[in-house]
Amino acid sequence: MEITDSKKDKYTLICLTGKLDTITSPRLEEKLLKIIDNGENNFIFDCSGLDYISSAGLRVLLMGAKKVKVKSGKIVLTALKKHIKEVFDIAGFTAIFPIFETVEQGETSF
Amino acid sequence: MKTYFSIQIENSFSEIEKVSDKIQETGDSLFINPGIINSLILSLDELLTNVISYGYNDKKTHSIEVSFFKENDYICVRIIDDAIEFNPLKRDEVDIDKSIDEKQIGGLGIHLVKKLMDDIEYKRIDGRNILTLKKEFK
DSSP states (O other): OEEEEEEOSSSEEEEEEEEESTTTHHHHHHHHHHHHHTTOOEEEEEEEEEEEEOHHHHHHHHHHHHHHHHTTOEEEEEOOOHHHHHHHHHHTOTTTSOEESSHHHHGGGO | OEEEEEEEEESSGGGHHHHHHHHHHHHHHTTOOHHHHHHHHHHHHHHHHHHHHHSOSSSSOOEEEEEEEEETTEEEEEEEEOSSOOOGGGSOOOOTTOOTTTOOSSSHHHHHHHHHOSEEEEEEETTEEEEEEEEEOO
């Protein structure tokens, strides 16, 4: 799992590559909490390199979304692969996360 | 019934990947639809994670058996462990239509397994949990 973050004008871009599972999710949680604690409320997750997500990864995203919502921020997801999108659908996450095909389209949310 | 593999893993998160790799390899060799393989890998990950996280009250190493077989029109995977009694079918349903504020962090894993699999059977025999997941083979 590779997690990179870069600060943009209106949001922080987080790129996920590889598997987001029980072993790797705590790393995302730690990073996300740190960035939120430093005052960021808006995120775009570029999931174009995300090959796998389990409930451990979904939990971190939900936790993050709850935290930023309190501060009127949001987490936008982009470029989900088809099988990842299916997991989001089953979990009921497609209804609570704004989802776009590309990062550029996601930027229109802010 | 034809068994394609049966492996023993230890109760450690790093062992789950061995099961995922074996399912991928066996599924590919049988030309099973990638969607079915993905569903089986995710379901096993969720259930093994549960067993390893909550199943043991001691710090000892335990062995968990995972087998993969075909029965009639179903691909089946079975988990046998000596963890505390846990029947995932008895877990309350998660209401996925809740808003972001109401949505709960827990219970998602079992919910995913129930939705991804076509049939799940649970038995408790001689101090062991025997859980069989079935997915229709198309």
